[in-house]
Amino acid sequence: MTNEAVYNVIGIGIGPFNLGLAALSHPISELKTLFLDQRDGFDWHPGLMIDHVTLQTPFLCDCVSMADPTNPLSLLNYLKETGRLYKFFIREDFFIPRKEYNRYCQWVIEQLPQCRFSTQVVDITYEEGLYHVTTIQTKTKETTVFKTERLILGTGTQPYIPSFIPKDDSRVIHTSSYLYRKDELLSQGKKIAIIGSGQSSAEVFYDLLQNRNEETHLGWYSRPDRFFPMEYSKLTLELTSPDYVEYFYNRSESARKTILSKQQAQFKGINYDLINDIYDFIYDLNIDNADPNLKIIPNSQLNRVDYSNPDFISLEFTQLEQEVPYDQEADYLILGTGYRYHEPAFLKNIQDRIKRDSSGLFDVNRNYSIDHNAGEIYVLHAEVHTHSYISTDLGMAAYRNSYIINDILGREHYKIEKKIAFQDFDVEKYADLPTAKI
Ligand SMILES: Cc1cc2nc3c(=O)[nH]c(=O)nc-3n(C[C@H](O)[C@H](O)[C@H](O)COP(=O)(O)OP(=O)(O)OC[C@H]3O[C@@H](n4cnc5c(N)ncnc54)[C@H](O)[C@@H]3O)c2cc1C
Structure with a gap:
């Protein structure tokens, strides 16, 4: 069956990153979006949902707050709506239980009809200027093709x-x-x-x-x-900032590799x-x-x-x-050998639209797109090699999602911070020196 509607955006995978994108694009009426996930519902890393574990990032890393603190899909509003805000106030802890974060994400999904589960993406083709996304409904096995102008890949990482x-x-x-x-x-x-x-x-x-x-x-x-x-000291946390993404992105491919190899303690x-x-x-x-x-x-x-x-x-x-x-x-x-990104098999028929670097990895544009036209296929959590370890961080997800939404709209719908760090990273910006790349 082919769904004749043409979407502006189809997001594949509804983990926290695409869920944030769904939440932030929800109030924008000119964006017709659809988000698909093969699982039967949102359940965040269930095999590690150990009692009493907490997020490693402050609660403001919810789906929307860092982009728009007034958005009703914030964690604070979830707590208000569920009668838990005073308890949270008395608890005085920025780091909420992972179980509560999971429940919050499920509450967000309940309010976003554009999020569809039990829908596995199995193939994508490009025909007459649109991406045709073939899906299988995992329970009924029914096949449906959706058409879209743009794709957002949010399929996460897999156990390594x-x-x-x-x-x-x-x-x-x-x-x-x-x-x-x-x-x-x-x-x-x-x-x-x-x-x-x-x-x-x-x-x-x-x-x-x-x-x-x-x-x-x-x-x-x-x-x-x-x-x-x-590492959790404040000047190190400044490496989780828009300034640092900018700095890291503008280094050479080999310089980025060297930098990442030195950042074990910060993220691992x-x-x-x-x-x-x-x-x-x-x-x-x-x-x-x-x-x-x-x-x-x-x-x-x-x-x-x-x-x-x-x-x-x-x-x-x-x-x-x-x-x-x-x-x-x-x-x-x-x-405990971690997780790695695997390129989804459903990309095989649109490989010619995707840019590659000298190692064969996605050559990710600054705006998080990977296609030759720099505005059709965006990635979330697949760009550590170009945008640094920040790509894995819930706290910077709203920044990336704002960046992508603004890029799609062609205007600054969400205000994006450019310089938040007290320290300076890029010599070309802070010293009057001859141009020198590391
Ligand atoms: C236990 C654990 C705790 C973490 N805690 C934190 C933390 O506190 N702070 C922090 O900043 N980061 C944390 N992280 C890192 C990161 O934030 C998480 O891994 C996060 O879940 C990544 O989200 P995601 O959206 O990229 O992918 P995922 O959550 O992995 O979701 C990807 C989704 O894509 C779907 N999918 C895949 N293929 C298809 C397909 N073909 N069709 C349809 N759907 C598909 C999957 O079903 C899945 O639901 C943690 C990671 C782990 C493992």
Whole structure:
């Protein structure tokens, strides 16, 4: 079936980023939009919705506030509408529970009829000046083609499992599936190895630590030389700013790669309080010098996983500073190995419209578009290599969405901040020096 309506914008994927775009485009009557998602409803990272975890970004990172604090789809209005605003006021904490953020996003969706779920995009073609988006209704299997002038790709990132780890052994679990397997993990006396030094690994380690029975043995292994905190000092937070996007975008392809490789601690560490909570919990376990029945090992690279023995998995590590290999055994291996962007397969028939850089990645224009005409196909969360790690940050989503909406409208509908940082990043802007690129 072909839907004869022509949309100005079709957003594919309704994660927080496209949801923000749907919310911010909602009041603009001249924009006819449709947002599609293959899932049956919004549910934010359900496999990691551990009790008591909070957002890592202040609540103002909701769908609309940083673009338009008066928009009724703000988190504050959600709290008002649901009778929770005073409780939030008394709680005095900018960092809301992830469960509450999830519920808030579901409330936003209830008010946006242009968001359609159970609709998987399987193909896109370009015909007579329009993108034809083929979808399958996942329950009825009905096929529908929608036509649009522009696409916004918001399909998110996928759990990453290193290639040397076979994916078909049920004893290997990515942190994104943790809660689905938690009961099994906590069954009597299991040996559990957790790999990774990021926030998800730490959350899983702490949750298991609090809920395990006495016989459960936990091992936590990290490649970096320490379990380092995510940097959260204010001058570092200025790297999450419009000024910094501008600076980063204008560096060369190779300079950007170098910059990203140095920004591990800024975006990849563990919440500072969580590290301390973990330490304090273990301290309590160790009163009277009791054995806490766990291992925490930095500086360790996992090189190989051997599944040949049905009774246990054998893990082969190297202690990187000492350059000494060592083995460990486990019943389960939990991988906190992060997420990667995969280009959606539905782009295969419009490849000729997409710009590529020398590495074959999307050559993303400053306005977040990736097509040769610089205004037809926009990406959200697929532009770390051109717009920096800010691309992954909920706090900057409203900025990016404002930028895209203004670009589509050809006018500044949403006011966009250009300089918010006290520090200056670009020598060409702050010094009267001969032009010099890094
Ligand atoms: C556990 C966790 C906690 C995080 N917490 C924070 C935080 O506190 N602060 C912060 O700034 N960042 C955080 N992040 C990072 C980031 O904000 C989130 O990953 C966020 O969900 C990214 O949103 P997204 O819209 O890009 O994608 P996603 O949330 O992954 O959504 C993508 C959607 O696209 C849909 N889709 C994919 N393919 C198709 C298709 N072919 N057809 C239709 N639909 C499709 C999927 O079903 C999915 O619903 C967190 C990440 C994780 C994993």
